[in-house]
Amino acid sequence: MAQMTLKIASWNINSVRLRIKLVEAFLKAHKPDILCLQETKTPNDLFPAKALGRLGYKHIALHGKKGYHGVAIVSKLPLGDIMTQVFCDKDDCRHISVSFRTRNDEPVELHNFYVPAGGDVPDADENPKFAHKLAFLKEMDAFSARLGDAAADKKRILVGDLNVAPLENDVWSHRQMLDVISHTPVEVESLGRVVKSHEWADLTRAQVPESEKVYTWWSYRARDWQASNRGRRLDHIWASPAMARSFDKIEIIREARGWKQPSDHVPILASFEA
DNA sequence: ATGGTCGGCAACCGA
Numbered sequence: 092m093a094q095m096t097l098k099i100a101s102w103n104i105n106s107v108r109l110r111i112k113l114v115e116a117f118l119k120a121h122k123p124d125i126l127c128l129q130e131t132k133t134p135n136d137l138f139p140a141k142a143l144g145r146l147g148y149k150h151i152a153l154h155g156k157k158g159y160h161g162v163a164i165v166s167k168l169p170l171g172d173i174m175t176q177v178f179c180d181k182d183d184c185r186h187i188s189v190s191f192r193t194r195n196d197e198p199v200e201l202h203n204f205y206v207p208a209g210g211d212v213p214d215a216d217e218n219p220k221f222a223h224k225l226a227f228l229k230e231m232d233a234f235s236a237r238l239g240d241a242a243a244d245k246k247r248i249l250v251g252d253l254n255v256a257p258l259e260n261d262v263w264s265h266r267q268m269l270d271v272i273s274h275t276p277v278e279v280e281s282l283g284r285v286v287k288s289h290e291w292a293d294l295t296r297a298q299v300p301e302s303e304k305v306y307t308w309w310s311y312r313a314r315d316w317q318a319s320n321r322g323r324r325l326d327h328i329w330a331s332p333a334m335a336r337s338f339d340k341i342e343i344i345r346e347a348r349g350w351k352q353p354s355d356h357v358p359i360l361a362s363f364e365a
Numbered sequence: 366a367t368g369g370t371c372g373g374c375a376a377c378c379g380a
Contacts (some may be wrong), residue, residue: 105372157373157374159378207379208380246372310369310380312371355370
């Protein structure tokens with residue numbers, strides 16, 4: 092079988108309409124087959140589909156709403172089985188999934204998630220946003236477990252802004268972040284259960300040793316994001332065991348944080364020989 | 366220890 096490369100990207104764009112030029116620049120430079128976006132902040136009928144179609148991304152799956160949240164999948168490859176899942180009985184637009192076929196005609200199922208950020212106070216009794224985040228992760232665990240037998244050779248990919256930095260070197264200071272939402276032990280444990288539920292492989296950490304720091308997000312609030320470098324690894328690409336076998340490499344486009352009027356997240360790309 | 370900045374959308378909410 093011919094070795095073909097499949098490139099899947101994920102990016103929390105923080106308003107796709109405001110940053111459509113950055114999306115176009117990213118697609119031209121890195122040419123993923125499929126781009127998964129989070130925080131599109133737009134109703135589906137205002138999604139900038141035309142600009143993306145001109146670049147060859149003619150297949151688009153949308154789950155958006157006015158003003159908040161929203162996810163999208165834009166693809167050069169035809170998409171089927173477009174599905175959205177409501178979590179925590181909230182119509183938040185935090186998930187969309189599709190199926191597609193690789194150029195070797197292998198079927199793949201792709202899930203795009205935007206996990207709630209969880210607010211500021213790391214106590215679910217006092218902070219309903221944190222309670223929502225934990226409930227979402229719990230439902231995501233059940234959802235992931237229901238996807239089917241991970242060992243059954245089904246090729247699946249799960250990407251997104253999962254809003255949890257699980258490992259010590261996924262944050263700039265493990266000690267100082269232990270009671271900061273995104274790195275609290277309770278969230279890390281919840282995300283770990285999702286990973287276990289489907290034997291997901293964390294592709295960034297399949298490539299970058301756990302001893303090495305790696306980030307995908309830098310706060311807007313820093314005076315100089317690059318100088319302070321207080322980042323977090325919030326954006327993830329996971330693969331089912333069958334998919335992970337064809338994993339080639341991860342790229343994190345750090346320089347995108349320095350682009351004009353940037354998102355606070357940078358794109359992450361996974362390449363597969365598939 | 367605290368406050369710091371964004372985007373949507375038109376006063377604050379969500380991040």
